[in-house]
Ligand SMILES: Nc1ncnc2c1ncn2[C@@H]1O[C@H](COP(=O)(O)OP(=O)(O)OP(=O)(O)O)[C@@H](O)[C@H]1O
């Protein structure tokens with residue numbers, strides 16, 4: 001089989017030089033791994049779009065022998081090494097869990113998109129996706145602090161960083177140097193931070209290394225994070241999405257049943273316009289929207305005590321009324337929230353104080369989410385009637 005593939009790709013043309021593979025010898029290795037064929041090649045001098053053409057050429061040369069979804073590519077270059085190589089073990093043995101013992105380093109299978117049917121994540125009661133139309137409005141900050149607030153309500157919570165292009169949870173949770181392990185069933189063991197389980201693509205790549213993938217490959221990794229991570233028993237799995245309405249959102253919606261999404265927005269018009277697109281995307285694909293969170297909603301000056309509406313006022317409240325959804329809460333702009341995130345010491349784990357505005361707002365969001373999700377089961381015509389067919 002391997003030698004037949006080798007013969008077939010000899011005529012594959014390098015899009016830069018126009019020369020066939022038989023002259024270029026870019027392909028360094030072809031091997032089988034867990035039923036897939038892995039083709040390892042030298043990507044030196046190829047731009048991302050040329051890599052894509054090169055890989056597509058290979059796929060079409062071998063298509064009569066092997067279907068595209070059975071082929072994975074691993075590209076190597078002189079300076080950065082192999083992006084998809086197995087992970088080096090860290091000095092730390094990682095979090096200890098009673099149920100699954102680490103036996104080997106976890107690896108990611110980056111394939112050419114294996115469409116999977118929509119599934120439930122085993123042992124996870126509710127899956128929540130945190131989304132926004134626009135970048136930088138606070139999705140990751142909301143995901144982490146909402147997770148910690150749900151934990152304060154005695155819930156078991158996991159966090160999945162689905163922002164493949166700009167993963168930030170390892171930094172926000174203070175675990176940027178840790179590497180995940182796999183157990184004896186080859187399941188990835190989530191890391192633990194501040195009482196939360198979490199998994200992030202950022203734990204598998206070097207910081208600062210760009211991720212240049214197309215849609216179907218993202219789907220493969222997302223599936224692995226949802227179904228090949230040993231999440232254990234959870235009340236909530238919170239998925240921190242990248243901004244916008246792109247490939248990752250679509251892959252997620254196609255592969256997992258999401259119980260509810262939360263749209264984060266700042267009160268300003270530009271962010272709101274994009275937030276509405278996010279809202280409409282979820283409703284179009286029949287994924288319930290739990291409501292919106294207005295982040296950076298006001299700034300209370302510690303010097304003069306006055307409240308300043310830096311990004312405007314009331315924008316999200318007006319919008320949720322128009323969209324007939326819920327305002328889950330309004331989180332003030334607070335420098336301690338930003339500092340806590342940068343230092344890996346999230347606010348609700350390190351600065352929680354029942355009386356302060358940030359803590360109150362997050363606890364209110366957690367209670368609203370919990371109430372909506374569990375009440376909706378009892379009363380499908382209540383808050384959620386709109387999405388469950390009244
Ligand atoms: N309420 C807040 N008060 C102060 N700073 C905040 C607040 N919310 C978020 N931030 C800060 O704003 C910045 C962007 O937040 P965050 O990374 O959570 O946004 P994001 O929507 O996840 O961004 P991206 O789209 O890049 O994933 C961070 O520096 C964060 O610490």
Ligand SMILES: [Mg+2]
Pocket residue numbers: 139140141163168240241
């Ligand atoms: Mg983010």
